[in-house]
Amino acid sequence: MTSEYDDATTFDLTADRAAVKLSSDWGIGNAVNGGIIMSLLAQATSAVSRGADGHGDVLGLSAVFLSPGTDGGGETTTDVLRSGRSMTTAQTVLTQDDTERVRAFVTLGDIDRYAEPITLNPQPPTMPEPDACVRSSDAPPEALSQSGLLSRVDIRLDPACVGWAVGQPSGNGELRGWIRFADGREPDLHSLLLFLDAFPPVTFDLGAKGWVPTVQFSGYLHARPAPGWLQVRTRTTTVAGGLHEEDAQIWDSTGRLVAQSRQLASARF
Numbered sequence: 001m002t003s004e005y006d007d008a009t010t011f012d013l014t015a016d017r018a019a020v021k022l023s024s025d026w027g028i029g030n031a032v033n034g035g036i037i038m039s040l041l042a043q044a045t046s047a048v049s050r051g052a053d054g055h056g057d058v059l060g061l062s063a064v065f066l067s068p069g070t071d072g073g074g075e076t077t078t079d080v081l082r083s084g085r086s087m088t089t090a091q092t093v094l095t096q097d098d099t100e101r102v103r104a105f106v107t108l109g110d111i112d113r114y115a116e117p118i119t120l121n122p123q124p125p126t127m128p129e130p131d132a133c134v135r136s137s138d139a140p141p142e143a144l145s146q147s148g149l150l151s152r153v154d155i156r157l158d159p160a161c162v163g164w165a166v167g168q169p170s171g172n173g174e175l176r177g178w179i180r181f182a183d184g185r186e187p188d189l190h191s192l193l194l195f196l197d198a199f200p201p202v203t204f205d206l207g208a209k210g211w212v213p214t215v216q217f218s219g220y221l222h223a224r225p226a227p228g229w230l231q232v233r234t235r236t237t238t239v240a241g242g243l244h245e246e247d248a249q250i251w252d253s254t255g256r257l258v259a260q261s262r263q264l265a266s267a268r269f
Helices: 004-008 034-051 111-115 141-145 202-206
Strands: 012-014 017-022 057-065 072-083 088-096 099-109 153-157 174-181 214-221 230-235 243-251 257-266
Touching: 004 034, 012 034, 017 034, 034 057, 034 072, 034 088, 034 099, 034 214, 057 111, 099 111, 174 202, 202 243
Parallel strands: none
Antiparallel strands: 012 017, 017 072, 057 099, 057 214, 072 088, 088 099, 153 174, 174 230, 214 257, 230 243, 243 257
16 A cells, blocks of 8 residues: 555656646645655655766755745656766756745755764664653644645654743744654655654743744655664754754664754744
8 A cells, every 4th residue: 555655755757847746645834844845845856857867866855935835736847957976956946836846956965875884883872662752643633624734654752852832932942853644654755744744843842832933944855764663863052033054863773963954933922
């Protein structure tokens, strides 16, 4: 049976253009999650690059979110800016009804070439095992009804980080926990872009409420993840004027750091 993630990142490619469909099944409120959009952009960019004899593995993706993605069809257009022996650089734009949603600059290469040797690898944070953590499926019914994303990823949050859910945020600006696909699909390289943007907003731990839209995102993929749970930590150190930065790190089941990101996002208090 096909995974819901695979269905959501399927497209029809013609030359440098891909016909795509965004689904509210991966939504938060009225907007489609930015992480699933970036995974879709990564897949489409990879396909165009390979078709032009370029590289296929996304190493880095920097995206500007210009308007919220909505349920329905759309189109990506990819321009390969340069293709060398070791890396390819491309730009991909997602539009819906002639409205630009996201513009991304993507660096591609052979991920296995850059995965070894490891000179420095930060260790994952200490936290309880998944079965001892708070499940996203235990969120209040009204929260689940407003987020299709929460039905498609299995998030387990460290109990020390969930005081915000009962009106007692810690004020530390950090969330920790585990994540995987709810339907049992194993993670792959480009799905890491989804997981980098799938946790609850880290500003909830500071008392923020409501939607926290991403303005700009830069993500880096370091290795193909091993099967199993992914361990995630998100942090923020600067919140001012309704904006904040959020840093995310992902370790696979072997303890290898496989992805990290920084994003600029809005927050309401």
